[in-house]
Amino acid sequence: MAFQKGENPHHPLPGSVLTVEPIRDKKAIQRIKKLLRDQPRDLCLFVLGINTAFRANELLSLTVGQVRSLQLSDVLRVKQSKTGKFRSVTVNGAVVKAISQYLTAYPLSDEAFLFQGKRGCLTVPTVSTMVKTWCQHAGLRGKYGSHSLRKTWGYWQRLERGTAIPLLMEAFGHATQQQTLAYLGIQAEEIAQIYELEL
Numbered sequence: 001m002a003f004q005k006g007e008n009p010h011h012p013l014p015g016s017v018l019t020v021e022p023i024r025d026k027k028a029i030q031r032i033k034k035l036l037r038d039q040p041r042d043l044c045l046f047v048l049g050i051n052t053a054f055r056a057n058e059l060l061s062l063t064v065g066q067v068r069s070l071q072l073s074d075v076l077r078v079k080q081s082k083t084g085k086f087r088s089v090t091v092n093g094a095v096v097k098a099i100s101q102y103l104t105a106y107p108l109s110d111e112a113f114l115f116q117g118k119r120g121c122l123t124v125p126t127v128s129t130m131v132k133t134w135c136q137h138a139g140l141r142g143k144y145g146s147h148s149l150r151k152t153w154g155y156w157q158r159l160e161r162g163t164a165i166p167l168l169m170e171a172f173g174h175a176t177q178q179q180t181l182a183y184l185g186i187q188a189e190e191i192a193q194i195y196e197l198e199l
Contacts, residue, residue, distance in 0.1 A: 020145040021185065022155035023050070023135065029152070031138040040102040042130065045115055045122075047098035049131075049149025052089045053171055056124045056146035057081050065110030067099050083173050154184045 023029055029050065036043035048059055058078045070076060075088045099114075108114075113121040128145040135144040154172065157163040169180040 019143055020148045020151065021142045022148060022151035023140065023144070024155060025140065026156075028135070028138040028140050032134045035134060035137055040098075040105040041115060042134075044098040044102040045127070045130070046134065046149065047094050049146075050152045051092055051095050052076070053150040053153040054078055054087075054089070055081060055150060056127045060113065060115055060122055060124065060127070062114040063110065064103065064108045064112050064114055067114060068103060068110060070096055070099060072096055080173050085173070087171070087173065151184060154180070158184060 023032075032046060033043065036046055045059065048054070048062075049056070052059075058081055061078065061081075066078075067076065070091050072091065072093050074091055076091055077086050077088045079085070080087050102114075108116070115122045117126065124146055131146055131148050132144050135142075135148070150172070154168050157168060158165070165177045165180055168184070169177050172180055172183065174180045174183065
């Protein structure tokens with residue numbers, strides 16, 4: 001069934017806030033990695049998503065040649081789809097390992113897109129479905145999709161490392177700190193916690 005422009009319930013309206021959640025359970029992250037251990041492409045996609053905060057379409061734009069020789073602390077530059085600006089990410093050991101395992105299992109040419117399916121490069125809706133499925137299999141309840149990967153990165157940066165909101169705002173390419181807080185869904189949690197102090 002065809003939808004008129006702006007009527008498809010599976011796509012948010014322009015300017016609306018995406019309601020998918022980050023993965024807030026570290027054990028669930030490990031369960032997903034375990035689930036994907038025999039699927040090097042999917043594991044690589046998941047690991048890159050939660051360790052770089054690139055948007056799904058930016059991950060899908062990566063070619064094998066861009067990542068094949070990456071070593072720990074190398075910089076991966078990707079053009080942001082929304083702003084047209086390049087964003088540099090310093091890759092960590094988890095990213096290097098996931099890429100290496102994937103390309104060892106599936107030798108691809110440097111010109112090929114990194115994340116291929118049977119019909120060519122994966123699409124963002126396909127990635128969204130994959131993430132939803134992984135989260136369900138890991139026992140998570142809630143709304144998850146492709147943006148959950150990048151939100152997971154930001155959530156744990158803020159919660160565990162205490163990364164400042166202005167830095168996260170820059171990494172996400174957001175215009176305001178309020179946008180970043182709303183995006184991560186942290187503000188409500190933090191406000192609730194300030195009322196736990198008993199005087």
